[in-house]
Each structure stands twice: as C-alpha cells, then as structure tokens.
Amino acid sequence: MCPSIIQIKSRSSILNRTDYRPSSSRSSRDLGVHISLQQAERVLQSMDKNGTMTVDWNEWKKSPTLQPAENLPEIILYWKHSTIFDVGENMMVPDEFTSEEHMTGMLWRHLVAGGGAGAVSRTCTAPLDRLKVLMQVHGSHGNNMCIMSGLTQMIKEGGMRSLWRGNGINVIKIAPESALKFMAYEQIKRLMGSSQETLGITERFVAGSLAGVIAQSTIYPMEVLKTRLALRKTSQYKGISDCAKQILKGEGMTAFYKGYVPNMLGIIPYAGIDLAVYETLKNTWLQRYGTDDAYPGVFVLLACGTVSSTCGQLASYPLALVRTRMQAQAAVEGASQVSMTGLFKQIMKTEGPTGLYRGLTPNFLKVIPAVSISYVVYEHIKTTLGVQSR
Incomplete structure (x- = not known):
C-alpha cells in the first residue's frame, strides 16, 4: 500500500x-x-x-x-496502559490487554510493573495514609485532629517508624488483589458475550465493578488487618499474624468482614466516576490537540490520572470513612458495635455532613505524589522488563 x-x-x-x-x-x-x-x-x-x-x-x-x-497502535497503548496509577485505593477498573499482549507475555510484564509501582507509591505515601485512618476514626468535634498534630502524635507515641504502621499488609495485598481482579475481569468480559477486544465505557464499568467486588471479597480480611495495624499502639501486636490471631480469638471470624457492605458499595461511585472522568479528559484532549500531536506527554497523563482519581475518591469517601470506622470499632475503647446506617445517622447527628469527610485533606495530599511516583516507577520497571513505550 x-x-x-x-x-x-x-x-x-x-x-x-x-x-x-x-x-x-x-x-x-x-x-x-x-x-x-x-x-x-x-x-x-x-x-x-x-x-x-x-x-x-x-x-x-x-x-x-x-x-x-x-504508529497508531503505539499511540493507543500510550493512553491505554497509562491508567495504572496506584493511589492506595482498590477500586479502579482493571486495564485491558490485546490478544497479542496475552501471547507475548507483555500482559504479565505490565501487571508486574503496576504491582511494583504500587508498592513503591504506597510506601512513600504511607504516613499520609495512616494519618487519614487516624483522622477518620478518632477525629470529632472533641478531638479536632489536624495534619501537624496527627503526625506529631504518631511520632511521639511510636517514633518515626510508627508512620508506616499497616503499610506492610497494604503492600502485600497488591499482588493477590490485582491478579484476582484481572482474572475476574477477563472472565466477566467473556460471560457478557462481547466479541470485541475492547469494551465500551459502560461495559468496562460493569465488568470492572463486578471484578472489583470479587477481588475485594476475597482479600477483604487483609483490609481489616491493615486498619487495625494502622491504629495499633506500640507493642500491641507482634506482627501481621499476631494481629490476625488476636482478632480471631477475641472477636471471631465475622470481625474480618466488618465494613464489608460500605466497601463494596463504594466501588460503584469510585470506579464509575474515575473511569468516566479519565475517558472524558482523554477524549477532550484528543479532540482539541490530537490534530497537532497524538502523543499526550507525561504531564497530560498525570493530570488526567490525578483529576479522575480525586473525583472518584470525593464521591466514595463517606462510604470509605464508615467502612474504616466499622473495621476499627472493637479496637477503639468504649466504641459500641454500630451498623452502617447507624453510623451514618450518628455522624450526621453529632458531626454534621463535614464529619463524613474527616481525613479528606491528607487523602487528597497523597494523590499527586502517589500518581507521580506510581507513573515514574511503572515506566522504569516496564523499561527494565523490556516493554516498549514511547
């Protein structure tokens, strides 16, 4: 031709x-x-x-x-696999891979790169993540914890190492959750009867949300352990296994699924808005600037990922807060066992609508560094594994 x-x-x-x-x-x-x-x-x-x-x-x-x-396929891949921005949340719609990527092993290289990037990103932003959990659980009108007072309190209680409490389990659960979510996503795509390699945005949202529910249902006890370890006092637990044993002995197996319902419900607004905003920003950029340069560049990709993730978190945050409080109920002295709807009513009555957004500031502060670190590490690992990208 x-x-x-x-x-x-x-x-x-x-x-x-x-x-x-x-x-x-x-x-x-x-x-x-x-x-x-x-x-x-x-x-x-x-x-x-x-x-x-x-x-x-x-x-x-x-x-x-x-x-x-x-090289049109290169442009497609440049956008397509730039959706793996890990900000420590577990509600993103899985990425899609072509049949060629399945056959050549590029799929697993992308997943390994995404897992490695997530581990580094979460570790770097772990202090802000732990601060968010503390503010969600202990913040109230009577204890108006702010960023500086929260960080000072953590360091005073357990030293600098205490800033990373709960990060170990947070990193460990990346691999099983990513693998489960991806496998479930592929199976759901087949069950939906789609003959197309790439799904439309609505189909991606439905398949992604269901895959997220399956993956989260399997690894949810690790979410509870992460919260308990983040809230623990010095010498309270010897490690992850000791924490699990104490919870099982003192509260029973059901304790590992506290907050399960609001967590599953939170997947829907987070995944839907995150995906919709990212696709909208991508299409807007391509329509406006794609006639001159089809390659978006690093800052455009980072901006799209940051804005879409922020919007998704803003929509699902009240459910995430209620989930965390339910996970922590037995760990907080004097706390009664309250249901999801009971907690919503209690927070609205005692703290008002703003109470549903406690800890939002450190949560947002970690988005930009988390997305940036995740992107840089992801690209570096891809290059090391021999994944070609522009």
Whole structure:
C-alpha cells in the first residue's frame, strides 16, 4: 500500500470514528475517541481544496498543519496502559490487554510493573495514609485532629517508624488483589458475550465493578488487618499474624468482614466516576490537540490520572470513612458495635455532613505524589522488563 494512504488512514482513525474502513474503525474504537460527523467534515474540508470531500496526495502533502501518525497502535497503548496509577485505593477498573499482549507475555510484564509501582507509591505515601485512618476514626468535634498534630502524635507515641504502621499488609495485598481482579475481569468480559477486544465505557464499568467486588471479597480480611495495624499502639501486636490471631480469638471470624457492605458499595461511585472522568479528559484532549500531536506527554497523563482519581475518591469517601470506622470499632475503647446506617445517622447527628469527610485533606495530599511516583516507577520497571513505550 502507498505510504501516503497509510498515513491518511492512520490520521483519519484518530479524527473520525465515522470512517467505515475496518482498520480506521477499529483504531478509533481502541482509542475511545468520540468525535461528531460535523467535526470530522470540518477537518476534511480544511484539506479538501477542490470540494470533492476526498483528499488526494497533492492536497495531503500541501496541508501544513497535519503531522502523520506513523504508529497508531503505539499511540493507543500510550493512553491505554497509562491508567495504572496506584493511589492506595482498590477500586479502579482493571486495564485491558490485546490478544497479542496475552501471547507475548507483555500482559504479565505490565501487571508486574503496576504491582511494583504500587508498592513503591504506597510506601512513600504511607504516613499520609495512616494519618487519614487516624483522622477518620478518632477525629470529632472533641478531638479536632489536624495534619501537624496527627503526625506529631504518631511520632511521639511510636517514633518515626510508627508512620508506616499497616503499610506492610497494604503492600502485600497488591499482588493477590490485582491478579484476582484481572482474572475476574477477563472472565466477566467473556460471560457478557462481547466479541470485541475492547469494551465500551459502560461495559468496562460493569465488568470492572463486578471484578472489583470479587477481588475485594476475597482479600477483604487483609483490609481489616491493615486498619487495625494502622491504629495499633506500640507493642500491641507482634506482627501481621499476631494481629490476625488476636482478632480471631477475641472477636471471631465475622470481625474480618466488618465494613464489608460500605466497601463494596463504594466501588460503584469510585470506579464509575474515575473511569468516566479519565475517558472524558482523554477524549477532550484528543479532540482539541490530537490534530497537532497524538502523543499526550507525561504531564497530560498525570493530570488526567490525578483529576479522575480525586473525583472518584470525593464521591466514595463517606462510604470509605464508615467502612474504616466499622473495621476499627472493637479496637477503639468504649466504641459500641454500630451498623452502617447507624453510623451514618450518628455522624450526621453529632458531626454534621463535614464529619463524613474527616481525613479528606491528607487523602487528597497523597494523590499527586502517589500518581507521580506510581507513573515514574511503572515506566522504569516496564523499561527494565523490556516493554516498549514511547
């Protein structure tokens, strides 16, 4: 095929989802670009000099504003696998991989890179994560804990090492949860009967949310352990196994599933909003700037990931707070066993709507460094594993 035709088809794939040629249609679907017929016609008219609504080679080479995209699959992957930004939450929709990536082993390299990036990112932001848990559980009108007083209290009680309490289990659970979520996601896609390699945004949300529920249901006892370890006092537990034994002995097996319902409910707003905002920002950028440069660049990807994650957390935060308080009930002296709805009513009555957002500040403070660290480490591990990216 003539190189000029390849270039025209590649560029049209990015700009025009109404292009009915198979390669163009598939490429635009993989990118998830949404552009109206009128917008596509304006792009065509800007190059069409003779009014035929077709662009020949002479018109194409005289168009000064367009730079041909030579490797469309690379552009797709640049966006597609930039959704693995770990901010310590467990509610993201899993990434998608092509059949070629399955066969070549690139899938597992991406998952390993994502797991490694998550471990480093969570470890670096662990003090803010523990502070968030303390503010969620102990914060009230009577104990108006702020960032500085909370950090000072943690260091005074247990030294600098206490800032990382609960981080070990938080890192350990990355691998099993990621693997379970991905396997469940792939199976659900097949059960949905989709013949397409890439799902639409609604299908991705449904499949991703269900996969999240399955993965979280399996590893949820580790979530409870993380909260208890983050709240523990010096010498209260000897380690993860000792914490698990004490909970099992003193409270029974049901203690490992306290807060389960609000946690599962929180997956829906978090995953839905995170995915929708990321896709919207991506499509907006491609429609506005994709005609000049199809590659977004690091800062655009980081901005999309940060904003989408922040919006998802903002929507699901009250459920996350109630979940944490339910997980911690037996660990807090004098705390009564209250149900999810009972806790909502109690917080609204005693603390007002703002009580549902206690600990939100350190939670938001960790998003930008978590996304940035996750991205840098992810790219570095990908390169080490031989995953090609621009």
